[in-house]
Amino acid sequence: xxxxxxxxxxxxxxxxxxxxxxxxxxxxxxxxxxxxxxxxxxxxxxxxxxxxxxxxxxxxxxxxxxxxxxxxxxxxxxxxxxxxxxxxxxxxxxxxxxxxxxxxx
Amino acid sequence: xxxxxxxxxxxxxxxxxxxxxxxxxxxxxxxxxxxxxxxxxxxxxxxxxxxxxxxxxxxxxxxxxxxxxxxxxxxxxxxxxxxxxxxxxxxxxxxxxxxxxxxxxxxxxxxxxxxxxxxxxxxxxxxxxxxxxxxxxxxxxxxxxxxxxxxxxxxxxxxxxxxxxxxxxxxxxxxxxxxxxxxxxxxxxxxxxxxxxxxxxxxxxxxxxxxxxxxxxxxxxxxxxxxxxxxxxxxxxxxxxxxxxxxxxxxxxxxxxxxxxxxxxx
Amino acid sequence: xxxxxxxxxxxxxxxxxxxxxxxxxxxxxxxxxxxxxxxxxxxxxxxxxxxxxxxxxxxxxxxxxxxxxxxxxxxxxxxxxxxxxxxxxxxxxxxxxxxxxxxxxxxxxxxxxxxxxxxxxxxxxxxxxxxxxxxxxxxxxxxxxxxxxxxxxxxxxxxxxxxxxxxxxxxxxxxxxxxxxxxxxxxxxxxxxxxxxxxxxxxxxxxxxxxxxxxxxxxxxxxxxxxxxxxxxxxxxxxxxxxxxxxxxxxxxxxxxxxxxxxxxxxxxxxxxxxxxxxxxxxxxxxx
Numbered sequence: 001x002x003x004x005x006x007x008x009x010x011x012x013x014x015x016x017x018x019x020x021x022x023x024x025x026x027x028x029x030x031x032x033x034x035x036x037x038x039x040x041x042x043x044x045x046x047x048x049x050x051x052x053x054x055x056x057x058x059x060x061x062x063x064x065x066x067x068x069x070x071x072x073x074x075x076x077x078x079x080x081x082x083x084x085x086x087x088x089x090x091x092x093x094x095x096x097x098x099x100x101x102x103x104x105x
Numbered sequence: 106x107x108x109x110x111x112x113x114x115x116x117x118x119x120x121x122x123x124x125x126x127x128x129x130x131x132x133x134x135x136x137x138x139x140x141x142x143x144x145x146x147x148x149x150x151x152x153x154x155x156x157x158x159x160x161x162x163x164x165x166x167x168x169x170x171x172x173x174x175x176x177x178x179x180x181x182x183x184x185x186x187x188x189x190x191x192x193x194x195x196x197x198x199x200x201x202x203x204x205x206x207x208x209x210x211x212x213x214x215x216x217x218x219x220x221x222x223x224x225x226x227x228x229x230x231x232x233x234x235x236x237x238x239x240x241x242x243x244x245x246x247x248x249x250x251x252x253x254x255x256x257x258x259x260x261x262x263x264x265x266x267x268x269x270x271x272x273x274x275x276x277x278x279x280x281x282x283x284x285x286x287x288x289x290x291x292x293x294x295x296x297x298x299x300x301x302x303x304x305x306x307x308x309x310x311x312x313x314x315x316x317x318x319x320x321x322x323x324x325x326x327x328x329x330x331x332x333x334x335x336x337x338x339x340x341x342x343x344x345x346x347x348x349x350x351x352x353x354x355x356x357x358x359x360x361x362x363x364x365x366x367x368x369x370x371x
Numbered sequence: 372x373x374x375x376x377x378x379x380x381x382x383x384x385x386x387x388x389x390x391x392x393x394x395x396x397x398x399x400x401x402x403x404x405x406x407x408x409x410x411x412x413x414x415x416x417x418x419x420x421x422x423x424x425x426x427x428x429x430x431x432x433x434x435x436x437x438x439x440x441x442x443x444x445x446x447x448x449x450x451x452x453x454x455x456x457x458x459x460x461x462x463x464x465x466x467x468x469x470x471x472x473x474x475x476x477x478x479x480x481x482x483x484x485x486x487x488x489x490x491x492x493x494x495x496x497x498x499x500x501x502x503x504x505x506x507x508x509x510x511x512x513x514x515x516x517x518x519x520x521x522x523x524x525x526x527x528x529x530x531x532x533x534x535x536x537x538x539x540x541x542x543x544x545x546x547x548x549x550x551x552x553x554x555x556x557x558x559x560x561x562x563x564x565x566x567x568x569x570x571x572x573x574x575x576x577x578x579x580x581x582x583x584x585x586x587x588x589x590x591x592x593x594x595x596x597x598x599x600x601x602x603x604x605x606x607x608x609x610x611x612x613x614x615x616x617x618x619x620x621x622x623x624x625x626x627x628x629x630x631x632x633x634x635x636x637x638x639x640x641x642x643x644x645x646x647x648x649x650x651x652x653x654x655x656x657x658x659x
Contacts, residue, residue: 210646307484352482359471
């Protein structure tokens with residue numbers, strides 16, 4: 001039996017309940033969206049230059065952000081596989097990596 | 106060297122044909138015969154297995170269900186892919202390379218990863234067990250495929266064609282539909298072929314997203330096996346019949362196929 | 372040729388694709404991430420467990436074994452299919468009705484539904500009713516893919532070679548057809564033998580097409596599910612259980628939402644990583 005949420009019979013909330021949102025994952029996705037929005041605005045205001053940095057790859061700002069995200073995921077997975085220590089440590093290491101990659105990568 | 110590669114080619118063809126030949130002979134024999142012993146050439150060939158399939162609604166309904174979602178999927182994929190491929194091949198825009206890569210990752214992603222959420226998603230919006238659900242789910246890999254193929258064919262058309270049409274005062278819509286689309290007919294054919302093919306051969310998503318109503322032929326095949334023991338003859342006959350649509354479609358695009366592969370876009 | 376014009380209006384052209392793929396990829400991926408962080412009894416009764424499912428999956432011996440098996444299988448696929456595909460492509464006639472006929476014949480395995488490929492090899496390799504199985508038994512080889520893990524591996528590999536080498540061959544054939552005759556004439560003037568022609572004329576020009584062939588075969592072999600599902604059902608034991616098999620049995624068989632979702636995320640990250648490496652390679656190739 002579909003519950004009424006707001007005026008719409010299948011309200012947005014009811015339709016999304018199957019997605020089983022949690023506060024941490026929602027925060028994560030909102031953060032990624034905000035980062036993408038920031039990158040877009042930055043690109044409009046001050047178009048970034050293609051360059052070759054520490055990685056030895058020709059990258060744009062967006063590329064470096066994507067590489068940071070992917071290596072962040074890899075870092076966390078390796079951390080989870082290797083130790084039982086809290087994940088925060090890996091997250092802090094990743095933030096450092098993010099800054100390094102975005103600035104000099 | 107020449108001779109050696111000729112021998113290898115012949116060997117490979119025999120390797121390709123033998124299992125197919127075996128499937129066809131199985132389809133032409135009844136089950137008692139098959140179990141009784143090996144016959145390289147069927148001694149008393151029969152069409153009973155095919156008659157069973159055409160006479161049993163479970164089988165021919167399965168064919169109809171499969172065809173309906175495959176056709177639906179091909180239509181959706183090619184229609185949404187056409188403008189996108191044109192945009193990728195003719196314009197530079199913010200995030201174009203990232204978008205292209207993102208599409209590509211969906212072509213490469215294993216369907217098994219999407220199994221769980223697809224099941225929940227299509228149940229939640231009431232599309233479970235309809236051809237539309239399978240068609241939309243298959244869009245996950247057919248849309249990127251169609252964009253990739255069409256972009257290749259479109260980029261092979263000189264951009265001066267667009268410029269000339271613009272100077273002649275044609276609107277973009279008119280130019281695209283009346284001049285550009287006929288030019289890349291072959292590419293559209295190849296895109297249709299690959300969408301059709303990848304949707305036709307897929308089993309995992311089609312099985313997970315259908316129940317009894319929209320059950321496709323590939324699922325009927327696997328379920329019949331487990332339900333009523335092994336009826337090898339009928340199974341082989343159904344297998345032979347599933348090869349027919351693919352062969353029919355490849356016939357229409359045979360001249361453009363090599364060019365499609367030359368672009369390396371499958 | 373005029374340069375590609377730069378305009379963000381082109382986003383309207385890609386918008387339909389973005390919407391369709393967002394619906395069928397982004398929403399499901401977000402859902403999987405959500406599920407992977409919780410213990411879900413039903414959608415109203417769920418507990419946040421953090422990264423526990425990831426820890427558990429990464430220490431699950433069956434997951435690790437499936438991963439190793441998957442890696443070995445994909446390596447074997449590449450090692451067999453690439454050289455074989457190139458050799459077949461070199462042997463194919465260049466033009467005429469024989470060329471068309473051979474091309475359609477070679478394309479045939481690609482058009483067959485994947486479960487039918489499994490069925491074909493099932494009835495071809497079975498010792499009781501299969502031509503191959505019976506022939507091997509006649510030669511005195513004790514071949515039974517449902518009982519022996521080695522035989523099962525051989526059969527699955529033979530099936531995959533049968534199914535997908537055509538793709539490599541067609542790609543390589545198209546790549547070879549694009550080499551101008553002048554290159555061969557120049558090589559002949561230099562007195563190059565067949566091996567030198569292949570090594571120094573053909574192979575360099577096939578590079579980009581071969582990178583794509585490797586990418587496609589690697590990715591597609593990494594998602595193999597249907598053919599072994601029909602042929603061996605992942606057995607004997609777990610001998611031919613690859614990643615997709617194990618994930619499907621968790622997700623649909625046992626309906627373990629949390630662990631299956633964590634597995635899915637890990638699997639997807641692996642694919643994303645490999646895909647990115649190859650995309651970077653292909654793009655470099657295109658620029659040089």
